[in-house]
Amino acid sequence: MGLVLDQVEIRHGNTVIVAVDQKIAPGEVLTVMGPSGAGKSTLLNYVIGRLSNDFSASGAVVLDGIDITRLSTEQRRIGILFQDDLLFPHMSVAQNLSFGLRPEGGRADRSKKIESALAEIGLVGFGDRDPTTLSGGQKVRVAMMRMLLSEPRALLLDEPFSKLDMALRDQMRALVFGMARQRSLPVLMVSHDMADAVAAGGQILNLRG
Amino acid sequence: MFKKLMLATAMVLPGNVFADPNPADWDAVLSEAQGQTVYWNAWGGSTTTNDFIAWIGEQAATQGVTLEHVKLTDTADAVTRVLSEKQAGQDADGAIDMIWINGANFAAMKDAGLLFGPFAEQLPNWAYVDKEGKTVQTDFTVPVEGYESPWAMAQVVFMHDTADLPERLGSMQELLDWSVAHPGRFTYPQPPDFLGTTFLKQALVDIIADTSVLQAPATDENYDAVTAPLWDYLDQLTPTLWRQGKVYPATGPAQLQLIADNEVDLAISFSPGEATAAIANEQLPDTVRTFVLEKGTIGNASFVAIPYNSGSKAGAMVVANILLSPQAQVRAQDPNILGYGTVLDMAKLSASDRAAFDALELGIATLSPAELGSVQAEPHPSWMTRIAADWASRYGVAQ
Amino acid sequence: MSLIPNFRLFPTITIGLLIVPVLAGLVWTALPAFGHLPAAGFNGPNLQIFTDLLGWSGFWPSVKLTITTGVLATLLSTLIAMLILSAGAQSGGFQALRRFLSPLLSVPHAAAAFGLAFLIGPSGWIVRLFSPWATGWDRPPDVAIIQDPLGLAMVLGLVIKETPFLFLMGLAALGQTDADRSMAVARALGYGETSGWFKVVFPQVYRQIRLPILAVLAYSLSVVDVALILGPNTPPTLSVLILRWAGDPALDGRLMAAAAAMVQFLIVVLAIGFWRLVEVVGGLLLSRSFAAGRRQPRGRWVSDIGLSVGAILTALVLFGLLILGVWSVAGFWGFPNILPDQTSLKTWARLGPAIVETFADTAVLAAITVGLALVLVVGCLQAEVGQNRRPGAGAMVFLYLPLLVPQTAFLLGLQTMMIQLGFHSGLLPVIIAHLVFVVPYVFVSLSDPFRAWDPRLGVIGAALGHGPVAVLLRLRLPMLLRPILTAAAVGFAVSVGQYLPTLLIGGGRIATLTTEAVALSGGGDRKAIAVWALMQTLAALLPFLAAIVVPAWVWRHRKGV
Secondary structure, eight states, rough: OOOOEEEEEEEETTTTEEEEEEEEEETEEEEOSTTTTTTTHHHHHHHHHHOOTTTTTEEEEEEETTTTTSSOOGGOEEEEESSSSOOOOSSOHHHHHHHOSOOOSSSHEEEEHHHHHHHTTTTTTTTOOOGGOOOHHHHHHHHHHHHHTOOOOOOEEETTTTTHHHHHHHHHHHHHHHHHHHTTOOOEEEEEEHHHHHTTOOOOOOOOO | OHHHHHHHHHHOOGGSSSOOOOOOOHHHHHHHHOOOOOEEEEEOOOOOHHHHHHHHHHHHHTOEEEEEEEEEHHHHHHHHHHHHHTTTTSSSSOOEEEEEEEEHHHHHHTTTOOOOOGGGGGGGGGGBBBBTTSOOETTTTTEESEEEEEEEEEHHHHHHHETTTSOOOSSHHHHHHHHHHTTTBOOOOTTSSHHHHHHHHHHHHHHHGGGGGGGOOTTTHHHHHHHHHHHHHHHHGGGGGOOOOOOOOSHHHHHHHHHTTSSOSSESSSOHHHHHHHHHHTTTTTEEEEOOOTTOOOEEEEEEEEETTOOOOOHHHHHHHHSSHHHHHHHOOOOOOOOOOOOOOOOGGGGHHHHHTTTTOOOTTTOHHHHHHHEOOOOHHHHHHHHHHHHHHHTTTOO | OOTHHHHHHHHHHHHHHHHHHHHHHHHHHHHTTTTOGGGGOOOOOOOHHHHOOOOHHHHHHHHHHHHHHHHHHHHHHHHHHHHHHOOOOOOOHHHHHHHHHHHHHSOOOOHHHHHHHHHTTSSHHHHTTTTTTTTTOSSSSSSOOOOTTTTTHHHHHHHHHHHHHHHHHHHHHTTTTHHHHHHHHHHTOOOHHHIIIIIHHHHHHHHHEEEHHHHHHHHHOOHHHHHHHOOOOSSSOOOHHHHHHHHHHSSTHHHHHHHHHHHHHHHHHHHHHHHHHHHHHHHHHHHHHHHTTOOOTHHHHHHHHHHHHHHHHHHHHHHHHHHHHHHBBBOOOOOOHHHHHHHHOOOHHHHHHHHHHHHHHHHHHHHHHHHHHHHHHHHHHHHHHTTTOOOOOOHHHHHHHHHSSOOOHHHHHHHHHHHHHHSSHHHHHHHHHHHHHHHHHHHHHHHHHHHHHHHHHHHHHHHOOOHHHHIIIIIIIIHHHHHHHHHHHHHHHHHHHHHHHHHHHTTTTTOHHHHHHHHHTTTTTTTHHHHHHHHHHHHHHHHHHHHHHHHHHTTTTOTOO
């Protein structure tokens, strides 16, 4: 169970950029660190299924026992959070959440789920709001909730806290890692910040450039 | 919608399923014409003419025919289109159903077998036509033989702005003298525009002594000798023209704007009523009048012809018949509308129709039929073709 | 998964749509040029036609005129556009011009040419403004300003439309270069603003706008409607001759037209080759000037000249439109009155029904064409996304092909071929003919914004479980509403302004605002011309207005879009 990177090797031409052989148990966080250009983003792209044609890869990605190496991104059931909240600006907060919500249930059912989701992140009544009217912290919470509503089986985090101010970071770290633990999701996080790794409390993988 | 369905069906079925309508059986023609759309390709450079054609369309609608006026800058475009279609083997339902045509264009189409007919003399309203007094059975000396139906008579007149040129000029020589004395105040449309070539023909006819030689085709032997006086004349005239003969107006109506702008004082026209119509339309100042030359001026008829591959031949014949009706002819002659001459014989009309013609006010700038004087016949088309080409190389590339 | 191969079809279909008509048309025009026209009884091959053509007295003057006007118009437009760009975004004049130049693009060529003619002609408004009190003229001077033998009025008519086009293409190219930082470096090194711009920024920009410049060159060498309105007639440019011969009742005129079209094609090919040579020479000169290192710190005035000229061009178009407006409500208007003797709405009333119908026809034709073009272009761009690959330089040449081959050279042949294929004259063949010209412009207009969309949004959309089609339709396209509508407006303006394709391929049965307006250009009814030209302009402008208003309204509650 959990997320397994089985003898993954990513090559650019003949040079091996990334070589990883790791298991991430449910609820645990693997923090990947390293200098710029070391291949952290490349690894994330590979796991999410968006590796550029410039690279070639060997090995396998297995999630909860299922080999997802050949699946397209939308089939992998992996959620991702970037540095920017990337809320869809043409949708309201509720519509953003609804876009993430798994496509089941009638309208009333989905409405209820979105309401309780908003309550869970402390944003009751924010459904019809324009995303630009939210504060930085509120946006990250909505982005995270949007991701969780799609019921992913693993989480990828690409330096998700680096654009927040210091005070907010601790709060967000606690929220994200807490939710991951609660839902037993393996987390692969890429970060520059040692404080993120410490808060994550899991293994640290250093990629040398 | 229904018409488009008909058209689509006609496209799908092989061309010979619908046989050509027989003009002698007018009832059959009328019923076949129901619901047809006739694309009449006619010169669209004159807004008064366009309005008249739109009125014809209203009359056609009452007989179940939809008339679409396809505005051409040059009749030869339509000839080319039919030719392209014949080359491509499109013998059924071509793009053109009727063409306003005469002269060299008619000769070219008739010779190449591109026309449907004969039909003109079987139209009901042909009974009113003045076959004897007007040149409707030969077109620029080419026998019509029913392959086109007449609808208007044209005669050359000269329009002059009496505010600057009060006298009437009686001959081409007087015109030349006046232009030399007042340079830059006369011009004519650039050949091969039909009015431009008409000016050249008119000059030739007025200058030479024996015009009968023009009724026969031009030959390599006599062409140079006959046209020499014309080139002498033009050599003297051209430097005194508007823009020193380096720029010419593209069409007849373009000259109207020049007169209105006070750029020229004299212009040639093929319609005795055009000046009056233009004044009524606020295109010319009301000081403009017309005159003809002492020896007379050239006249010819305008016709409509039907291409061999038209898909609405019955509808086209109905429109041609409407054009010959006394109502349409009176309207065309009304100087406030169009000012064209009629092809009908007054003696063959009913009393009330004749009265309608008599009641027409000719207008301030239109000469009466008596004042219009004698009509000179059009030369054979071969003269015009050669003269136009010659003009292009002598004056058309002036730099 | 199963939908991805579908997107790969789009580039193939689109390129096919662009290339096949052009090549087929060229072949079908070449056949009569060498004497093969079976329906008229000619069976080739026969080189006599070319001999006749080259021997005709007006041929070489016409070729000379075509080349000089075409090349001069292109050189001037490029120079002025680059000078304006070099003035830099900081300049107030630049910002003002930029605001005006974009809507100017949508004024159709014919309307701009008519406006210019009514403005600067000997009996035009500018002369009237100064007559007779300043000039002493009570009749217009007998000077050929319009239709002058050198074709300068025609060059001006081309420049007023092409400069905004090249300016905007240059602006887009600037956005992809590091202009600001390069300029900062240059100025720190002591180079003047203009000198620095041309040495440092221009080479980067030029790479991107080379194809648009070549398209302008090809257009200027083969334009018909502007030549008819403003160009000389003794002799006219090759395009006008080609049209005239194609309509000659003596049917062998058709062969001359085809031969002349082949000559025009050759001229464009040679001109493009010559331009390549100019590029090389220009590159050498530029390298020399790099080596010399002259700073020209006070060269700013050169850019200012560009700004002034740009302002004059803009004024010419705007005042031209204004004069068209006055003519449209004029009664009799004699010289040298500054305003009409009488005003009336008679012309509008008389032409009203015809205008409404033609407006609708033009709009429907444009709407269908643009709709199809958008589908094709979005499909192609989405195929890029799927394959993670950009089209190479070769593909861009295919895209520009219909703009580089002169219209006369392939439309004549295309007309014959379409009849042969049984495409009855009607809306569909004209739509295809318009598509050939609309697709390149829509592609160029939409490609940058489409590609600039943050791809991470797409990754998130997919990670949330949505396939590529859902991501395209529910995320990318809604967020790109404004660029899509702008691209649509560009395509609409291109379709509205087409003259030859509608005329030749439509068999005369499809009347648009442009065909009607140009048909009147030979006649003298300035009032009618003004009305049609204004309507033509309105039809092209309205979509741009929509492109501003509609997104603002649709996303009125969403500030982030």
